[in-house]
Amino acid sequence: MNRNKWSKWGAHACSLVFFILVIWLWQYLSDQKVWKPYLFPSPLEVWEYLCSSFLDGSLEEASWITVKRLVMGYGIGLVMGIPLGMLCSRFQLMQNTLGLVSLGFQALPSGCWVPLATLWFGQTEGAMLFVVIMGTLWSVILATANGMRNVPPIYARAARTMGAGPIYCLIHVTLPASAPFVVSGMKQGWAFAWRSLMAAEIFVPILTGFGLGQLLHFGRELNAMNQVVGIMFVIVVIGLLSDKILFSPLERFLHRRWGTGQA
Numbered sequence: 163m164n165r166n167k168w169s170k171w172g173a174h175a176c177s178l179v180f181f182i183l184v185i186w187l188w189q190y191l192s193d194q195k196v197w198k199p200y201l202f203p204s205p206l207e208v209w210e211y212l213c214s215s216f217l218d219g220s221l222e223e224a225s226w227i228t229v230k231r232l233v234m235g236y237g238i239g240l241v242m243g244i245p246l247g248m249l250c251s252r253f254q255l256m257q258n259t260l261g262l263v264s265l266g267f268q269a270l271p272s273g274c275w276v277p278l279a280t281l282w283f284g285q286t287e288g289a290m291l292f293v294v295i296m297g298t299l300w301s302v303i304l305a306t307a308n309g310m311r312n313v314p315p316i317y318a319r320a321a322r323t324m325g326a327g328p329i330y331c332l333i334h335v336t337l338p339a340s341a342p343f344v345v346s347g348m349k350q351g352w353a354f355a356w357r358s359l360m361a362a363e364i365f366v367p368i369l370t371g372f373g374l375g376q377l378l379h380f381g382r383e384l385n386a387m388n389q390v391v392g393i394m395f396v397i398v399v400i401g402l403l404s405d406k407i408l409f410s411p412l413e414r415f416l417h418r419r420w421g422t423g424q425a
Contacts, residue, residue, distance in 0.1 A: 203388040208395065211388040220377070225396060228359065228373035231287070235294025236355045240348065243299045247306025247347075248332065261307060268300040272358035276365050285368045290359065297358030298351040305347020309340030342416050349409050356401060 192204035215221035250261045275296045279289040318331045363375020381389030
């Protein structure tokens, strides 16, 4: 136990040292005028922007608006995608139709949904929500269907031998056994939802609230590269926190539950 604890602390220390070295090298190259400051700012300029935007509340408000849009669209995508994936795994007709459509739409770049959403919903929150749902839905359908098809059939046969019905087997046997695959699809859906929302916020300015994508767009229009890099940094941090807080604990729980964790 102590060895594992020290190993974990050592890994964190190595990561911290690595990022400190990266920031130091970045600042050093900026001081040496390797590139023009208006093209790529120094870490100090980015830090000053982050501090000022946090103090005036604009960064906090934009982050909250973006996360709220993301969670709403992602949640709807999960609620729709998991049952549809279950149907695709259960019925060959659904796999040959909806499964094929999901495979095609998953390969479609997220930005392609933005013009369609704007025409259908205008410059409203509905357009943002639609783009996020489309970014989430297809990967969740595919991951759920593939995961349930990869569950060993012996599990369902054993449950039916003990008197379980088809619905019980589906909900209490097959779906839990496919949970690691579903969680992988959820992570992929989260990543696609992020990309979709950023594309929507950059290209669809709406008056109901400016998110991180709008701040990124404004920084580009004003040639404020410290704002652009700062917002990119915030997006990366939110993505890392969501993985560490939500998906990593869930994956560890599932690996312990099904005995698939590493020794």
